[in-house]
Amino acid sequence: MKKAITPRNEDYSQWYLDIIEHANLAENSVVRGCMVIKPYGFTLWENIQSALDKMFKDTGHTNAYFPIFIPKSFFSREAEHVEGFASECAIVTHYRLKKDPNSRGLIVDEAAKLEEELVVRPTSETIIWSTYKNWIQSYRDLPLLINQWANVVRWEMRTRLFLRTTEFLWQEGHTAHATRQEAIEEAERMLNIYAKFAEDYMAIPVIKGVKTPNERFAGAEDTYCIEAMMQDGKALQAGTSHFLGQNFAKAFDVKFLNRNNELEYVWATSWGVSTRLIGAIIMTHSDDKGLVLPPRLAPTQVILIPIFKTEEEKSLVLEKLNNIKNQLLNNGIRVKLDDSDDNSPGWKFAEWEMRGVPLRLALGPKDLANNTIEYARRDTGEKQSLSQENIVDNVKNYLENIQQNLYNKALAFRESHTFDANNWDEFVEKIENGNFVWAHWDGTTETELKIKELTKATIRLIPLDIKSENGTCILTGNPSKHRVLFARAY
């Protein structure tokens, strides 16, 4: 038996790591801060990708690919962008190794020094806008709606599997528009797509909003975000969409002729989600028995477990289960039959629970005699013996039900951990206990930073569906016209 999963309430971050290990999602690689995404974890990512990719394409976007290397000078074109990323870049300085004359090893060949260093992309705005300059001349070239699936590198000081790794996988959309209004609409459209994906596929309720200037993306005029609550009450930013104004157009001199034959700078957006979403799924739904996956994204939605003693029973049970498997496959359900001889049914139950498979069907001699089959759902642990009739419909109902239940549970959890705070003591107490807190803020970065210093809470967002309400800042007592969302965050 593998080492048990550390309970959530004992050590939340160890629990998180144990889930990843036991569910076979990923592991640390020999390279510090970089993870190996194992087949099961990567299939989950592929399912995320394909659902999102369809949503992007349905809204008119197409995929393209830009280089992983970006000339260093590109980063200094946009002042805030440099500042945001300079401190966490991997840089290529040479292109050749040679034999070390003093040992059997290899050393960098100093003769092969690059004239201009190349930065391994931490994000692709700069290389993409330098390319867009050549692609855009007229209003007829707009809007330009492009997405790229890629890896990026940010040399973070401390890393955690999926949540923050040195290299991570993501998608980044980069769009160009003729008007300010159109670009803002695009940024909001993509935020809504992220929110819909989070809620409909990941079963994670999110709050939509705008970042404060302090939390804004380097080079953006506005950063929109969705924030989700994890089971320890901390916030996780699950997606961002930026209205970039004309900052990158100006930095890379991207202009177009409008209908009136006037030269104008292009308006831009960029938006992205990453493998961090897998961390969000883990931390939202899983329990002390292991991973819990939402059916719509689970690599395996249904696991079939045979139970038998004799060879004769075995062949009858397997025949039945293969038949069921084919019915489910023909109906587009991702199903797997665990017919290995190596492990007992009990072992298989535990194993597939740990790996988060939403629904388990077990069939043994008793079921053969009674024409029944046992349904066991991962989210509630509930087991039910049903007739073998209507398996496809039953399974579909179960999966739909589990998907909905996971969302409802996560929403109920968030709601029971969200409060209004009207004075400082109340604010500190609610933050300390791991909650989302709506509170008044005087709108200054100074106050925001002071609150962060005192409580480790940050302003997660200013809500999109803002409710006007006169109040006074939780810290300074200065007037405020609406509440903002505070929480400790990942």
Place this chain on the structure above:
RNA sequence: CGGGGCAUAGCGUAGUCCGGUUAUCGCGCCUGCUUUGGGAGCAGGAGGUCGCAGGUUCGAAUCCUGCUGCCCCGACCA
């Protein structure tokens, strides 16, 4: 970069203070038999440059010196 810790089989570890035959145990792995409705049992077996390099010693996982790597806490962040 500051502070703390660790390095022994694929993984987790005992032994290190106080040097002494063949380096401990569990998991996992291999073979066989019995098992299989909630992580099976028994028997046998394979697997080690004790992080690296020096030194002390008749003798080093153990003592000394240097190096390297990793983990945790803080400053940075999708």
